[in-house]
Amino acid sequence: MKWPITSAALALCLLAAPAHADGLIDNVNGITLDEDGKVVRFTALLIDRDGKVSQLLTRKDKPPKQLDYKTDGKGMTMLPGLIDAHGHVMGTGFQALTLDLSDTSSLAEAQAAIAAYAAKYPDRRWIIGGGWNQEKWGLGRFPTAADLDSVVADRPVLLERVDGHASWANSRAMEIAGITPATKSPDGGRIEKADGKPIGVFIDAASGLIQKFVPTPKPAERDLALAKAQEILLSQGITAIADMGTTIDDWQSYRRAGDDGWLSIRIFGYAGGIDNMVAIAGPRPTPWLYDDKLRLGGVKLYLDGALGSRGAALKAPYADAPKEKGLQFLASAELRNLMVRAVMDGFQPAVHAIGDAANAEVINAVEELSDTFTGDRRWRIEHAQIVDPVDLPRLGRHGIISSMQPVHQTSDRLMAEARLGPDRLGGAYAWQSILKAGGKLALGSDVPVEPANPFAGIAAAITREDANGAPFGGWRPQERLTREQALAGFTTGGAYAAFAEGKVGRLATGYRADFILINTDPLLASPRDIRATIVEETWVGGRPVYKRSAVKSGNEDSQDKTITGEGR
């Protein structure tokens, strides 16, 4: 498998960056939260030689006279670097390097894109990619192998659904994988069939039947994907991301970037299962590496699937499929065993739970384990989309962190109503209820399942309206967050969820100088303007790692430019 970008693309572009020194970013509309979560405004930021914040200044403060550099913020809004509390770093890079169908709005449009891609890359042995969503296409059914065969029949094609919980294969791919009408669905997965024949769609674990025949990316390709992911995230104002499902191969790529000086974003690693956890970190979480840029501190466990593919485990059957209640991948005892295995050695479990049955199961487990494993555990539930209202108070009782993605709510709205019916939405994407119950929130995007853009996330969080303003007034608007709560979710909430408070998430003395300069004030601007926020600069650890001006004046080939080197 070859990738469109050659290794030369890794050649690092270093803008004239100030060396570590005492510096001042002046004339900004600075916003941060203080340790009590209150908004603090300031007009200038003083950075020390270690790349940490030395002081926030207001108009009345006099900046020191001895400065190594001074930058005019030109009145732009300065925020702490935003933290995506749930994303997939390598997936983000690979999605950008492979066929991306996330912008297609019909099957025909997708078919055209696939045909064009196949023509453009005649030497790729497999056509891989993802981003399709039959709901968005209004297809009313899954796409089929035949739909793919009509555009690419000579080579295998395997395309992931936008939520990562289903794959769409053509006949050639099924042939290579030896899939026949007799092939049985594996545990935790389902081969979609019609008249007893596989139609070409494979749910959850069934994807693996074909996935295992796709050539694995080489280390150099992984490094490219990491570089691409950094470029995408930093250009959108994200300075740190919780990487959900880090594998040992991903980790080695992160370490190469750290060792070679081009790791610019902070990655909070959550290993993909216990085996990866042990392979990566061994007997305990890694220390914070590369000036707090990288740590493996937890493990991602999967308890159920997704709502769209009816894999989310529900207490009662799906409203639109009365015989199905979803897939719970782990028995109660298995979940507890895995959580215990992690927690015993000081790792933080982050359990994927979407359906109300899965969420109740995680909460039950936390409830039982909390007696034995006391201390500051910060149990995390990833997504926590559908929580039975009776379970909400228990989230608060155990200080459980709900790691949620506001844009999922706006994307899923109609689908969730179809899957659940009208009477089970009381704890659906229930951000405000979770906070009121004393639970903790960390917000993110689930990139590449949704685009990373955190401003779309903030806008969705405060409106529960989609990009078109629908539904007017917001879906179940009582669950909207205030602007301050939304900002906290993408800053202090994400830091706390990864044991990184005190390092990042706020701008205060001693914190890493991670910040962005943007053209809107998210505490004042309209949701529409927030969505349209332009990130002018992104700084990590007191160094500029993205400047839009460098993009505009720079290489025409590149839509945006990221500073990934640190000039070793």
Next chain:
Amino acid sequence: MKWPITSAALALCLLAAPAHADGLIDNVNGITLDEDGKVVRFTALLIDRDGKVSQLLTRKDKPPKQLDYKTDGKGMTMLPGLIDAHGHVMGTGFQALTLDLSDTSSLAEAQAAIAAYAAKYPDRRWIIGGGWNQEKWGLGRFPTAADLDSVVADRPVLLERVDGHASWANSRAMEIAGITPATKSPDGGRIEKADGKPIGVFIDAASGLIQKFVPTPKPAERDLALAKAQEILLSQGITAIADMGTTIDDWQSYRRAGDDGWLSIRIFGYAGGIDNMVAIAGPRPTPWLYDDKLRLGGVKLYLDGALGSRGAALKAPYADAPKEKGLQFLASAELRNLMVRAVMDGFQPAVHAIGDAANAEVINAVEELSDTFTGDRRWRIEHAQIVDPVDLPRLGRHGIISSMQPVHQTSDRLMAEARLGPDRLGGAYAWQSILKAGGKLALGSDVPVEPANPFAGIAAAITREDANGAPFGGWRPQERLTREQALAGFTTGGAYAAFAEGKVGRLATGYRADFILINTDPLLASPRDIRATIVEETWVGGRPVYKRSAVKSGNEDSQDKTITGEGR
């Protein structure tokens, strides 16, 4: 599997070490080689704040007055830290933590040791260890499962031969592994049989049939083994070691030590095969990490077995087994493919070759590849024990590095004569002939196959006599090295072989201040005194990492004490 030392043993012991600062080690009998390989003598060493040598001083030089610390060398001899060009770091640690039979001189003595060990550790599910040598026992045959069953029958036992090329199992272990008379020898290995029944000894790849049932060590146990290996090596004056056959699990342990600040020895990693190479380093060698303490720069490939087990690949049959010519694990094309795979991405191949056929094969491969892969490749042959004299000139022609272990010669002498007969010894352990032919030498121990002690290595190198002075005058004495050549082999030779010249191996301005203080001058002392050398202090990067005085006055439980922390 549990290990005798608990995690608490990892608690780091930090002697009152000077912080990085300008320091002087005064009043020493300093010896180093200069860049032309000539001996330089000096009386004091000046160390800078980065832990590098700033100056060598002689009596006539005035030391600077402004010093952060000053240490009296009390007239001791100072050498550059010694480099073991071929060892197995984790194996060294694990050997020390498991049953070690290397000191036993008869089967009965070994059986007593095994019985005692089994009684001491009743909770170990497997009894594992190694170090046995039926030649040393004068047994005249391999030991058998029955020999083991008579002392341990209830639990599986698996013990490696001293050279790592054979394993000895009891009946319980064979039962667990499902070994029966019908079990066939795998490729590259041999199940020793008598009357068609497996006797309990498994040669080379056949060891894997049982090995795969032994529980693998956990990361915490690996870390213990690394800590133990450092303790052993540093206390013997070894400050750097080429680790032959690094696995991804080994590597993760080295990184944990580096990340947590307790990596004290320098490890030049050679990955155990291409898969480990890719998993560890990816698309190119890693950078030098942790102030030049760790790098994965090459790959270890196995071409043949060992002479003792008649696995070494010979051009003509064994003198004492006329139907056998040894085992060549890779076909010519396979060897070339693996070497190309490594060299294309800038990795350095280090090929294990012991028999004359294997050595000729590697030289042939280098000869062919040298046309395509020009530049500074530093092709390495590990062991290079039996080279056909006709092939010797070709070692020089291609600048091939022979990485050899002087003590192997003294241990193997009689066995080599038996295996080869009198007429094939012209290129046996032919150190001086290799140098005369223009080849390069790097010396080491192959620890834990032989003890690490580099002074035993130097003594063997200059005498070709064993510890008892036999044979008087040395075995094939024309191959003895001069004292300067032997010192070079354990310093500059090992550095060059690992692309570490300019960093370590000499004491000169800008080099890492790695040195030892010892009680003998190896350029003047008798071979007997050289063997008995006492290492008083070992320093790495300008910090003391071992002091014998701390051991003598320290904890009685510990025979020697190593400073493994750096006080972060």
